[in-house]
Amino acid sequence: MTDSMTITRHFIDVRNPDGSARRVHYRRAGQGRPLLLVHQSPRSSAEYEPLIEKWAPHFTCIAPDTPGFGESDPLPHAAPDVKDYAEAVFAFLDAIGLPQVAAYGFHSGAIILITAAKHAPQRFSTIAAGGYAMWTDEERRAFAANYTPPYVFMPYGEHLTWTWSRIREQSWFFPWYAASDANRLPFPHDDALKNHAMVMDVMAAGPSYALGYAAVLQAPRDLPEAGQPTPPVLITGYDGDPLTAHIDRIERLPQGWATAKHKLPEEAEAAALSWLQTHAGDGQPLPRAPDDEGYSLNQLHWLGDRASGHVHLHAPGSAAEFAHEPGQLTLDLPGHGLSVPEAKNPDEALAILSEALSTLLTATPSRITGDGASSVLAARLSAAYGLAPEPIIPGPHAHIPNLVPDSYGSHLTRAFAWARAEAAFSGRPSPETVRAIPKGALDPARLHRRTLALLRSRGANTLTDALGRP
Incomplete structure (x- = not known):
């Protein structure tokens, strides 16, 4: 079980304008009035986890992955614009039952929110x-030509070398493609972990990376005209943020709006929190975190049918998406795929799996199977349910290489090469x-997803070594 301060993850279905359904993944934590957080491109709601932890005592923070990013389905358009992403905000709010909400957005998220507020200020x-x-x-023309080339999966992982270089140099130059002294940013870094987190979000987005980014880069100056209804808006900036200079480009602030420049990001963040606490409404009905397909109460990710009698575990280093078949309830192992909890050894993994099944299953299991080393875990789970163990299923034996992020992105090359050899x-x-x-x-799109699953795996070798290699 989790308390209100713990970040939980969920999926929910929303309606597109054409009536079709689209899955949205979101994070939630906190107490009190609801606060919507919309992330920047090409990130996901994962970038807001540190902020959610800080703001959860003040608000119920709800942070969706925007369409096509993180684990949210893309929009059903070949070339969506910023208004389509704004409409997606309304669709999400409708789905979770919020007629009005306070909101925070950073960079692209701010563009989407302000566009949405112009078209439906009452929300x-x-x-x-x-x-x-x-x-x-002029900037829009340059961005259209250079900023978001199509994201194409390549058979030998060449696109991952580009992805690492693209993200690495984003902290050195703005725009990233204009590598010159004139375009240097004031605080360059070579933080491999920070770059890796962004690269993982780009990898998860895939082709949606270019679509979502292009939409906000081509967004018009969409501020309300004089006399138009508008919620109060604060625009902040800080030294080193290339968009801080854009505050001076605003010729006229709408009534009830304010701007503020700060030296440090923490100061801008504190100002935003103070603004939200002052101007947020008295609150709307808070949506219940649904027990929908996706996560158990202890935040283990699952696919399939809770009423199925067949529970299946993928091999260490893989993910449920590669092992799931119809008629199964397939779990992402702890420390794998989209599962949140991690396990240091088989006993911890078994305890986490057992806890998840105790809340997920709506029928008594009749079979518990596993691929590779997970066959051993499956046999131990079977014994706990009084089932005869299934035969050990041989699985991948190759030891996963060192995938600790390094400054040059070579861990991405190792991961893709391993996936191809597998x-x-x-x-x-x-x-x-x-x-x-x-x-x-060997389809490049599948290899890309397999590489992403491999990079998400935490402790796969430790688990395999402890369980033995069937």
């Missing part, structure tokens, strides 16, 4: 914006480990 009690872009026509061999490539290549296993 917001107030907005705090961490930066707001007032692009010139498709053709049952262990370290040799004549003895050759196996038939499953249909579609």
